[in-house]
Amino acid sequence: MANGIRDKLKANLDAVEARIVQACQRAGRRREDVTLVTVTKTVSSEVADIAVDLGLRDLAENRPQELWRKADHVAGATWHLIGHLQRNKIERTLPLVQLIHSVDSERLLHALESEATSDVSVMLEVNASGETSKQGFAPADVLALVPRLLDLRRVSIRGLMTMAAYQEPAACRPTFAMLRLLRDQLRNALTPSHEVRFLSMGMSNDFEIAIEEGATHIRLGTVLFEGVTS
Numbered sequence: 001m002a003n004g005i006r007d008k009l010k011a012n013l014d015a016v017e018a019r020i021v022q023a024c025q026r027a028g029r030r031r032e033d034v035t036l037v038t039v040t041k042t043v044s045s046e047v048a049d050i051a052v053d054l055g056l057r058d059l060a061e062n063r064p065q066e067l068w069r070k071a072d073h074v075a076g077a078t079w080h081l082i083g084h085l086q087r088n089k090i091e092r093t094l095p096l097v098q099l100i101h102s103v104d105s106e107r108l109l110h111a112l113e114s115e116a117t118s119d120v121s122v123m124l125e126v127n128a129s130g131e132t133s134k135q136g137f138a139p140a141d142v143l144a145l146v147p148r149l150l151d152l153r154r155v156s157i158r159g160l161m162t163m164a165a166y167q168e169p170a171a172c173r174p175t176f177a178m179l180r181l182l183r184d185q186l187r188n189a190l191t192p193s194h195e196v197r198f199l200s201m202g203m204s205n206d207f208e209i210a211i212e213e214g215a216t217h218i219r220l221g222t223v224l225f226e227g228v229t230s
Helices: 002-027 045-053 064-073 087-096 106-115 139-149 169-190 207-212
Strands: 035-039 058-061 078-081 097-103 120-125 155-161 198-200 217-220
Touching (some): 002 035, 002 207, 045 064, 058 064, 064 078, 087 097, 087 106, 097 155, 106 120, 106 139, 106 155, 139 169, 155 169, 169 198, 198 217, 207 217
Parallel strands (some): 058 078, 078 097, 097 120, 155 198
């Protein structure tokens, strides 16, 4: 069974990797400038372990509790949190994660600043599509945060994250282009206090468009684990 899972995941990965390379070529970008973050929320720790063995070392979870559990069982992974972080889960989560993509409120920013004992790298989640079902800062509110962001000492703002509306991939392009422009404006405002480089955008449905528009981190689950029994 494990060999069958590995073979299917390897085939999926090879196909995805080819698509990533082609998207980078179309955009005139280097493949190494795009980090593939593997979203393991639908698979077991055993499958996540196989993913790491295949070279997918950047793993992500939506729920802190699931990240805690998998981090205890999966060796060699670098963990990303891409879902909402409640303040009462900060203390246990911070030692486990390299990057939090989903800081969605000033309240959470201040809680992270208060509880962190060393540098914490985060991205601000932006509701770029304007959907009421999504969390995050409104695009128009991001630059207004600059004075408060400049006061942060332990929290490092590394970039922005968004989810486009689920639609035809080409229709997502304006959302991703807008986030890139907002990232550039934020970088200009925060340099040199924060190194704002990252754009976490693009999922299984639209990652190629996201890469063409400058994504530095793409978050893939469905397209990698399709047909994989966890």
